[in-house]
Amino acid sequence: xxxxxxxxxxxxxxxxxxxxxxxxxxxxxxxxxxxxxxxxxxxxxxxxxxxxxxxxxxxxxxxxxxxxxxxxxxxxxxxxxxxxxxxxxxxxxxxxxxxxxxxxxxxxxxxxxxxxxxxxxxxxxxxxxxxxxxxxxxxxxxxxxxxxxxxxxxxxxxxxxxxxxxxxxxxxxxxxxxxxxxxxxxxxxxxxxxxxxxxxxxxxxxxxxxxxxxxxxxxxxxxxxxxxxxxxxxxx
Amino acid sequence: xxxxxxxxxxxxxxxxxxxxxxxxxxxxxxxxxxxxxxxxxxxxxxxxxxxxxxxxxxxxxxxxxxxxxxxxxxxxxxxxxxxxxxxxxxxxxxxxxxxxxx
Numbered sequence: 431x432x433x434x435x436x437x438x439x440x441x442x443x444x445x446x447x448x449x450x451x452x453x454x455x456x457x458x459x460x461x462x463x464x465x466x467x468x469x470x471x472x473x474x475x476x477x478x479x480x481x482x483x484x485x486x487x488x489x490x491x492x493x494x495x496x497x498x499x500x501x502x503x504x505x506x507x508x509x510x511x512x513x514x515x516x517x518x519x520x521x522x523x524x525x526x527x528x529x530x531x532x533x534x535x536x537x538x539x540x541x542x543x544x545x546x547x548x549x550x551x552x553x554x555x556x557x558x559x560x561x562x563x564x565x566x567x568x569x570x571x572x573x574x575x576x577x578x579x580x581x582x583x584x585x586x587x588x589x590x591x592x593x594x595x596x597x598x599x600x601x602x603x604x605x606x607x608x609x610x611x612x613x614x615x616x617x618x619x620x621x622x623x624x625x626x627x628x629x630x631x632x633x634x635x636x637x638x639x640x641x642x643x644x645x646x647x648x649x650x651x652x653x654x655x656x657x658x659x660x661x662x663x664x665x666x
Numbered sequence: 667x668x669x670x671x672x673x674x675x676x677x678x679x680x681x682x683x684x685x686x687x688x689x690x691x692x693x694x695x696x697x698x699x700x701x702x703x704x705x706x707x708x709x710x711x712x713x714x715x716x717x718x719x720x721x722x723x724x725x726x727x728x729x730x731x732x733x734x735x736x737x738x739x740x741x742x743x744x745x746x747x748x749x750x751x752x753x754x755x756x757x758x759x760x761x762x763x764x765x766x767x768x
Binding site for chain 2: 448450478617
């Protein structure tokens, strides 16, 4: 049973692995410019497994920021994982033990979370392990290759890869929104509010992780009041 | 540059704690309907806010990024995989930025 779940996780994780490869390749290129060695960039990706957080981390390192600043940047940008892990805690059987929970936590990313919550019924930890293993392989492998080989790529290709991360985000949120106008409303409201905050003269707040948290809380809370979700809808 | 390994340790430590605390501490079902609905909408709101408008500044030129955004939206709405959407958007940015219009 657990073997089947593990295999299914690997299979469902292949698209994540390939998408991660493209994005982390771009990350590796940027990391090498600092300069980080391929080994350092690879360990960074292996231990963090977070797209936006790692890109933001690079700019803190580049500006020789303090460790406190680094911790705060990561806290704010990755705070959404707190909400995702909370949602994921509802997908696990109460009997799932501490060890499993600690291991699953390692791989809570936007994409792995997005796939995990769509599994009907309770989530098997072994399904998560399959997803995590193959995804982290793509994420770390792409980083190392990007850091090692990125320097020989022409600037136009590096520029084009910059959009890969956002393409991946859209691939997660848009397909379910097609069938559910409320999700589309949430997406449009969040994008609009985020653009508004960006356009306003708010100094460093514009486009920061804090602005993203603010938009998330406002829009998700507003949607929860307007359109409370019935339990059957949540697994869709 | 400060010690790179310490930076990595801080990043990994903070990020892991954020992920692990809810999974370890919350064993019960959350009964509150507002909270359940809120959690359901969170990933969509946060990913949309992270994508827009940042996607427009993710490449060398806004024009190229706008073309890539349009391509990503079309491909994602057709339910293509992460790789096809991310790769297709990158390819369109590459082609658009080859155009000698700017």
